[in-house]
Amino acid sequence: MKLIDGKEAAAKLQKTIAAEVAKMIDNDLKAPHLVAILVGDEPASQTYVNAKEKASRAVGITSSVYRLSEKTTENELLNLVDFLNQDEEVDGFIVQLPLPKHIQVERILNRIDYRKDVDGFHPMNIGKMVLGEEALLPATPQGILYLLEYYKIETKGKNVVVLGRSNIVGTPISILLSRKAKLGDATVTLCHSRTENIAQITKSADIIIAAIGQAEFLKADMVKEGVVVIDVGIHRIEDLKLEKGYRLIGDVDFKGVSKKASFITPVPGGVGPMTIAALLKNTLLAAKKRGQ
Numbered sequence: 001m002k003l004i005d006g007k008e009a010a011a012k013l014q015k016t017i018a019a020e021v022a023k024m025i026d027n028d029l030k031a032p033h034l035v036a037i038l039v040g041d042e043p044a045s046q047t048y049v050n051a052k053e054k055a056s057r058a059v060g061i062t063s064s065v066y067r068l069s070e071k072t073t074e075n076e077l078l079n080l081v082d083f084l085n086q087d088e089e090v091d092g093f094i095v096q097l098p099l100p101k102h103i104q105v106e107r108i109l110n111r112i113d114y115r116k117d118v119d120g121f122h123p124m125n126i127g128k129m130v131l132g133e134e135a136l137l138p139a140t141p142q143g144i145l146y147l148l149e150y151y152k153i154e155t156k157g158k159n160v161v162v163l164g165r166s167n168i169v170g171t172p173i174s175i176l177l178s179r180k181a182k183l184g185d186a187t188v189t190l191c192h193s194r195t196e197n198i199a200q201i202t203k204s205a206d207i208i209i210a211a212i213g214q215a216e217f218l219k220a221d222m223v224k225e226g227v228v229v230i231d232v233g234i235h236r237i238e239d240l241k242l243e244k245g246y247r248l249i250g251d252v253d254f255k256g257v258s259k260k261a262s263f264i265t266p267v268p269g270g271v272g273p274m275t276i277a278a279l280l281k282n283t284l285l286a287a288k289k290r291g292q
């Protein structure tokens with residue numbers, strides 16, 4: 001079994017981004033600027049936004065965060081999106097999800113200028129992705145593609161099983177891996193809450209992408225020997241033995257599945273760092289496009 005080191009792969013990608021940012025600055029262009037909007041004070045979202053801010057700084061991308069109250073109205077958030085859409089200083093921005101229940105996510109995401117949509121969630125970017133046109137690709141699926149490329153894991157003709165059909169991971173990664181492309185050409189099966197005989201399907205998989213949102217859902221008896229496993233899940237489990245009071249686990253029973261896998265991502269340190277690196281890559285792309 002080989003551990004897929006997302007931190008190492010992300011560091012490599014971030015190094016190339018940093019070099020490109022440095023080149024922009026050498027050419028008297030301004031550094032790309034990324035903005036994050038965080039509504040409410042959910043601890044996990046705060047952690048992610050802090051990590052994104054820190055990673056931006058490390059590659060020379062300037063960043064700022066709007067920290068808004070849980071009580072922010074949909075209209076107030078739409079107004080901020082409108083403001084950032086027209087702000088010349090801003091190359092890309094993200095709205096950290098989940099949003100409070102009184103705000104309709106689709107209304108907010110659809111309002112973002114798709115050229116600044118560095119999360120790749122806007123219908124225009126999703127549509128372009130489906131058609132194989134140049135687009136800002138969703139960060140987590142893009143990060144997964146980088147990991148597969150970094151570890152030279154072949155996808156052509158392979159049976160890929162994706163667990164979970166969310167708009168931000170399951171659905172886009174199924175589309176990307178089935179495209180006629182270098183990191184595609186796979187035969188993809190998308191499983192979800194209504195799928196019958198999931199274990200039978202996962203057992204035939206060469207590659208499994210677990211993004212189902214259930215802690216340790218994928219067990220050793222559901223996979224074949226030599227499978228490649230990408231775990232997108234992240235769950236906080238209370239652990240009072242640790243100073244922070246919790247530990248992180250994924251959608252995969254790592255202890256059991258790693259005994260049969262040829263490659264597997266850990267949680268944390270697998271997909272997470274790649275999502276951030278892909279976000280930075282999108283910010284750089286958005287900034288370059290705006291400069292053209």
Ligand code: GUN
Nearest residue numbers: 094095096097098119139
């Ligand atoms: N919440 C969980 N994943 C993501 C992500 O990739 N982007 C944003 N904005 N929110 C998230």
